[in-house]
Amino acid sequence: MQVVIGRIGRAHGIRGELNVDIRTDEPDRRFAPGSSVVCGDRVLTVATARHHSGRLVVSFKEVPDRTAAEAIHGTTLEVDVDPLDAPQDPDEFYDHQLVGLEARTGDVVVGTVTGVVHGLHQDTLTVDIEGREVFIPFVTEIVPVVDVAGGFVTINEVEGLLDPAMAETSG
Structure with missing residues (x-):
């Protein structure tokens, strides 16, 4: 089962980094380097994730430059979760x-x-x-x-x- 964890915003710089609008209470877990996310019809691997000016900036191994980053602007990011899993925060729900x-x-x-x-x-x-x-x-x-x-x-x-x-x- 897939759950939404974010939405790709504007490109950040020229090296393929992206601003991500967070849709999860577990961004450090969901955007940890090496983790995989579903982006449209493809799977992306998180290379780096950092906070910058109140936003999450993420780079993916499969997004090498600004042109590739701009091509996925506005796309929803999802992860596969076990249907029996629940968020750690009791006020959050899948x-x-x-x-x-x-x-x-x-x-x-x-x-x-x-x-x-x-x-x-x-x-x-x-x-x-x-x-x-x-x-x-x-x-x-x-x-x-x-x-x-x-x-x-x-x-x-x-x-x-x-x-x-x-x-x-x-x-």
């Missing part, structure tokens, strides 16, 4: 752990988590509510409880979030 969980408001089941969208600044849950796909910002203020063992997430009711027809309109 996508496959979330998909299929009941979405509840209080004790009422309102839908089912069908996916996770990884954005630049935050992740978003996709939830099927009576055949409609609803996007829920995956932040503690809106999704305060994730109980993988119990099979559910709790969503705080925010006007218009679960039912756009109920959103406040200005007029």
Whole structure:
């Protein structure tokens, strides 16, 4: 099973280094020299990884120069994980752990988590509510409880979030 660990940003310098937008709480583990990552339809081997001005800068053995680095700009980086593994941080989850969980408001089941969208600044849950796909910002203020063992997430009711027809309109 593959999990997203980052997204390739701009090239850094002329030697093939890349800025990586981190999507894992374990960057030192996932981007350790010698580790492999999936980048589109190919596997890359981490040569070096360092922090520079608040960003992770990574070089891959298969990306020798700036031209090669620019060619993979914007690509998502993933790693293979055992489906039974879980992140070390109890507040972090792999996508496959979330998909299929009941979405509840209080004790009422309102839908089912069908996916996770990884954005630049935050992740978003996709939830099927009576055949409609609803996007829920995956932040503690809106999704305060994730109980993988119990099979559910709790969503705080925010006007218009679960039912756009109920959103406040200005007029």
